[in-house]
Amino acid sequence: MSISDELDKASDAFFGSSKNTDHFLKSDRYEDGSESHKKPVYSGSDAHSFEDLARLSGDEAGYEPTWIKADLTFRGLRQTLFEPKGRVHIGERPAVLERLDQDATRFIAGLKANQVSGYPGNNGSWFKNVDIPFNPELTAIIGNKGSGKSAIADIIGLLGESRQFDHFSFLTDDARNRKFRQKGYAENFTGELIWASGAHPSKRLDADVDTLKPEAVKYLPQNYFESLTNEIEVKAFRRKIEEVVFSHVEKSDRMGKSTFAELEELKTVHSKSDISALKVRLRELNIEIVDLENQADPSTKTRLNEELNQKREEYRVLEKSKPKEEPKPEGETPAQQVVTRQIEEVRQVQEDIEERGRAAVERVSALKTDLVELDTLKEALATIDSQVKEGKEELRSTCKRFGFDIDAIVSHRIDTQPIEDKIAALKADVKALELASGKPVSDDTDLSALSSVPDLRAAYQFLAEKLKGLQETLSAPQRRYQRYVQALSDVQSKMTAVMGEEESPKPGTIKDLERRLRYIDEGLRAKLDERYEDRDKISRSIFEAKTKVRTFYEALKTSVEDRLTTINSEAFMVTIDASFVPSHDLAEDFFDHLNQSASGPFRGTAQGQAELDTRMADVNWNNVESILGFANRIVADIAQAGITKQVKDVKRLYDLLFSFEYFDARYELRLGGKNLNELSPGEKGLLLLVFYLHLDMEKTPLIIDQPEDNLDNDSIFTVLANCIREAKKTRQVILVTHNPNLAVGADAEQVLYVTLDKAAGYKFTYESGSIENPRINDAIVKILEGSKPAFVQRRLAYQIK
Template sequence: MSIVKETCGSVWRRWDLHLHSPGTKLSDAYGGEVDENGNTDDETWDAYLKALEDSEVQVFGITDYFCFDSYFETIKRYKKKFPEGQKVFFPNIEFRLTDNISSSGKHVHTHVIFDHDPAVCNERKFSEFLTALTTHISQGDVDVKCSNLSGKQYEAATISMRDLKKALKDTFGNENLYLIVTAANNDGLRMADTQSSRSLSISDELDKASHAFFGSGINTNYFLQTTRYEDDAEALPKPVFSGSDAHSFDDLKRLTGDERNFPPTWVKADTTFRGLLQTLYEPKARVYIGDTPSVLVQQSREATRFISKLEISPIAGYSGANGVWFENVSIEFNPELTAVIGNKGSGKSAIADIIALLGDSRQESNFSFLANSRGNKKFRTKGYAENFLGKLTWKNGTEQERALDLSIDPTSPERVKYLPQNYFETLTNEIEVNDFRREIEDVVFSHVEDSDRMGKSSFADLEDFKTTQAKQDISSLKVKIRELNIEIVELEKKAAPSFKKSIEKQLKAKEDERHALEQSKPKEVPKPAEETEEQREINTELTVAGDVLSGIVLKGRAAANQLSSLKVNRQKLVDLKESVSSLSSSLTVRRAEIVSLCNELQLDADNIFKYNIDTSSIDKKISDVSQEIGALVKDNNLTIDEKTDFQKISSIPDLHAAHKFVETKIKALKETLSAPHRKYQTYVQSVKEISAKLQELKGDPASPQLGTINYFKAQLSEIENVLTQKIKDKVAERETLSKGIFEAKTKVRSFYEGLKKRVETRLADINTDEFTVTIDASFVPTGGFEETFFHFVNQAVVGEFRGTEAGRKKLQSIMADVNWNDADSILVFINEVIETLKKHPFEAQVKNIKELYDFLFSFEFFDAKYELRLGGKNLNQLSPGEKGLLLLVFYLHLDKEKTPLIIDQPEDNLDNDSIFSVLATCIREAKKSRQVILVTHNPNLAVGADAEQILFVKLEKHKNYKFLYESGAIENPKTNGHIVKVLEGSRPAFVQRRLKYHIR
């Protein structure tokens, strides 16, 4: 028997810490022959061990009552039968406590699970322990020890929790060698008599004495609560494990996880006792009771978004003249959080850069190890990078290989999101925060519903689409030309061969994604033979319900597509009406000019100039479309039951309610099925779900959604068939309108206000007294206002703005009281600027007065902004550390993108309290939905965020630059040693600091 060691750290595995073996002291129902010494025959044992070996469960707790006989017999026989077996066994001794807390008179059962290392927990120590532990049974004046129990005494014996803890401490001393796990249900704490204060008090004391509990998923949330005690004392969150409690071969069917009332337990940890102990520190994140942890489901269905392995090797024939560097490096990555640690210059950033290179990150210009700029080449100096190949393998098996001296492929989709240290520092030190703001906006865009994106793929594109009319009103010719030129440039980009190549590669990536999803289809489960009429009826109901559910899903998808189309059409109608109204206003002005001239020339203007504009048909169309949208989004609060006609349901909220009802019905029906039928129905449902996702990935051929396979095919078709004519049409289109600049800008601001609402709730989840992020959609001066203003003003002549520094201070003092959200306040400011200039010769100070007036009165010097504030300060006022923290929070907590997130040493300039309280929390959330690889030298990130994998790297420069690495879980002793040494400055230093802080 050996221990399974994972180089990719803590991973989810099936554990069953409560099952009995043949010969168990009570309720042994395994059958078989028993000899005169009470030993079960070999055939029965072989069948038992084979069932364990064949199961998906990796770790077992072998349980017996008041003794360890079963454990040692199981270990001995397993090693003999499966000498290369990988299963792990912990000794689990089950006790009946003297405590009685239920009204039925049942005694509470508790277990002690011990470290399976024979060096610390062995037969001698267990014998000492059982000898030290007395039961309530007495013979004469002597209390019977657990070691002396025999026969029916096993059925009658009880012990006290106090005696148990004392015997454990006296025998083992170190509490890290055992766990007290008490039953929650049946003979457990949750069966306490709620009408009895005494029972509740005893129950709480037993809870406090226990490290964990045996129960089911319904108990998990209760034991995670910190307010569960009657005396209001703060409780520790504790893990709950579901065990099979098998006493027979029939019970061993529970190991499949398909048996009713015996859901499987998954533990994310090394298969060691230290791994089990880790669940005490992270009970919510490390233990899951149910079918499959969501990360494993996601990893299977989105296999193209998880990095499986990184390999780096020298090219054939490389002599090592310029260093050994990467010699046969092969690093497997955890699907959740990997923390890359090491001393300075150890190659941490090398790992991040190489992954980013192979994942076609657009941050190549900010690489540090693979830097390739003039005067900063480092490893890309000739003779180094070209001698090594990197290969990235994804979970679906696809590979990306590239020499380390090559650049990314800009036509390929970006498969990883990379925040290199250089880029991070550039953004956070940026004075005008324009690039920083764009990064934030990309994250905000991820929260815009697909139906509201209007077919746009970026924040900037959606912004242009939603505010086009407002921008047209701001500058009659300028905005229209700008808009058309943007469209023309976009179309010409599409006409370029590189764009077509990019679309083809994105289509290839989607086809790979489709293939990966198809590969995730479960192995076919044949439909089991019908058992009973009741089973047949249930199966029929499930089939009907499944068809109904599929119909609801299809109808929901169609409704969502229709809603998106209607919203686009309504926006176009609104824009059309505004264009027509603006045209009407312009025509009215122009007609007045014509009438004046006609009167002067004695002409009848009505015979020359006639027009009629009627927007009533547009208004009716807007009303009709709005009604259709309203019908689709209206929640009719329908009562969904068996009599509901699902064919008549049409609104999206009602479809959601119907979906939930049918889904619940299917789940309830499945619970009534036998295990084979339930397994078959689970297979059928899984196939349907994957088929639906495949259809969603392909998209509607007639009207494909953005990012689907048919969308990219449509793009290619457009490029090949209609693009040339589109370009001609757009080049020919030129017209502009302008009126009400401030009112038009207000419409732009309303766009930002709509986005604000989308992320405020998510931000509220992480706001604290010390860290508060708010959003303000308002008008702010443009970054280049002062520079543009002084382009018109000669600061070398006498005037209030004379002198570079003095002039700027004067302008800033006038600006200080401006309310940029009030047109009158802005006009007061403009007039004050002009009056200030006029205190001295005007023409001498202003280089071009008309251009200055055009600049000031066109309101071009302020714009609507989506302004973030941290602690009341806007982005321009934040320190580099504060900006860095804000950016990380957005990517970790708000970004909905699912590609792997690679972050290189983000903690610089951040205080430790912020790192632990904010970043660690955000990382914990981020790793639930995407793979995170974090290069760090801060323990608050690696340990505080409970990294599933620690990758320790070092570069031995004295050995010809040889790169070495080790990988494991936090709970792995060797890995733990690296963490303490690298992140804490060695164990003695850590202990010394702990003592100085008076932390015991």
């Protein structure tokens, strides 16, 4: 083994078979534990005659074909020593060639650009007879600043119907950077994208992306990552994460659904229905809470005390206004005694009529209240009936697929006829109580038979007139006495009305006001606390239902997490979490309910926003008690400064805060535990590039324009270059870069060196070749390394042998 290791160390490459390849790619294959370098293995033909060369075809047993990805030069062969894993393949055709044949609609074969016929060239040469081929794996586009690198990327994005057209830098309509798209330029040039399938869509370069067509390429422009601070872009990116997670889900687990949204709807429909029902209960409870809080407000107690004092004063004045006692006259004549008895009898009947009239009015009021409640009951039953019918129709097709009859499984009958009968009876009672008979009241009228409010009022008026007539026949002493009795009766009746009954006093009476004040002092606080607890329970139930939705998100991300483990390290840790994320609309919705000019914790536009941001930053959105604390503290702090002054509609604010509708389950990509919004521009760019390169399972070509901006070189070399190496195994990558760690570190199969000579009328030229191609190699050293002398000087300064 020691001899074998020494031979290994002395050799550059080996002849062997596919069984030996993995061994020579190990870095720990030596017996003495020293580091071993990766080396290529070739399967030779062992040809001793020209006929033996047939073995190279791979058709003869025992002789596997060797595929070398390099220029057909000695430099190309030598390049395999530097890239043994990516440049040499022993066995059947390499996977990329199979994909190129079978998936030709997802490989760009070339790009053509030319001037339109008749263009005089007065605005520059630009793109004339440009015909660029593209490698099916990684193409790195290099060049000096302003050399047309981003122009090529933008043209591909335009022809590939990229949705990132707002971020184009060369084909931009932004007035600050608008050069080529101004009048007289872009309309004089055309582009044509040549696909491996033979398709060749073309456009004038002043055309727009057709958003009705599918996106044929995934384009990440230079300034795209910076835009992800914009909430609209963040939402779009989160949807992209959902699509990618869905693409990793096994087809058997997709339950026949073609999108993440469809699967989510299927899996969470019951939870969302529960949330909707809970929100209805919450809104009803908040109506009661607002009413109780209004009662608990100190101003309410002050107002009631003022009303009570006023009523007591009214009662005192009435008591003081009692007429001076008038003695009953003595020595009445028999005729006078008869009249007196008649007056007393009429007055008793009148009092009875008055009491029956009050009872009839209260009865009408109660009947009308019952009619409203019965109508509400009918509507509720109609809603239940409609919901059951709709639910059955939604389930009908599913039941039918399994051979079930939904009507046999679910049967319901709602009979509102008893309610209709009751409503009819009550309406008849109301009509009877409100209908006047039309017959005049006389001494012959049976007053005991009267029941309607108008008839009782007419009888009362008749008796009042009769009393007046009888009193006119009395002597002066008798008239004085009768006036006293009547006045005393009137005052006592008013005093009773002001005082109210002990049991069920009418609103506004002394007894009612005293009862309400006792309730405020003795029972209201406990009632309010009970309702607050009820509201918290409903909010917790809403959170629990939303957690079931989050559980759906968590269950789908396992395969994505497994894929991330292949690139994660102690220094670079990317995770994907299923978390509750607050809505960007929360602030707008919240401040819509507030008057920010009023004194309080959220006064002022800028100060109020800062205060809300601070509070939100302290919330653990995955913990219900933390969210409830957030909502309750806001309410308490606003209430301390006077809630009615600051809040436009208190009930609607409560509905917002306690319905928890301002956060939802979403996927969050995290780098080192920080989410997208907490990252620096460089960290954000690196995270998103890793996502698109390593997680995105789309097969469309990936076009990236200068991803290294804001990234440190260590991250580029250790993380990004590795991700690009992996990505090009499954999709075509076209990369605009000025960083050697990407072009060379990711071993680009093709390097496209572009120039745009402004002195020669913006003439665009290019050279294309492999890294080992001498001319391209010189361009790489010149453009990416700052010239060979500079590169050598840096190497010597770093003391690298």
